[in-house]
Amino acid sequence: MDIEKIRTLIALMEEKDLVNLEVTSKNDHVSLTRHYDAPAPTMMTAPAAGNAPVAAEAKTNIKAGSVETSPMVGVFYSAPSPNDPPFVKVGQKVQAGDTLGIIEAMKIMNPLEATQSGVIDEILVDNSEVVQFGQPVIRYKA
Known part of the structure; x- marks a missing residue:
């Protein structure tokens, strides 16, 4: 599968907010998975000078x-x-x-x-x- 088709599939994943997408055709098989970072725990620290509050x-x-x-x-x-x-x-x-x-x-x-x-x-x-x-x-x- 050429890179443009893969880019189109990635754009579809983003547009539809998909986490997994798998496409199989006669000669090709592509499986795409988006990974999201889990939110980090918020730390109660004093802000550095000039920085916004945490x-x-x-x-x-x-x-x-x-x-x-x-x-x-x-x-x-x-x-x-x-x-x-x-x-x-x-x-x-x-x-x-x-x-x-x-x-x-x-x-x-x-x-x-x-x-x-x-x-x-x-x-x-x-x-x-x-x-x-x-x-x-x-x-x-x-």
Whole structure:
């Protein structure tokens, strides 16, 4: 099976969020499996100077209002590239479906999209910070 067919199968796995995919034809057999890292336990440590609070502290400091959480373990990026402006800023109005950031997982850039319309109240993680599954990332005004 040629590499383009394999890439197409990988894209299908990502699009449909499949963990396993097996394809057998007359001359070929391909079995693909995606492995997800289990979320690491959160450690209660004091943040280093200039760093954001650790995930456990961020979770306890959340106030009223809706929150967008990370759908996976990965690295959060607030902009498409280092020289570009961030996708969103505090006080900015967003619509459901707008890109709030990118989470890189397994060398794949996954957009973090707004699930609702609202005004950004707080960005709870820093650019290039590792985020855990379910970790609050963006909070909307109540």
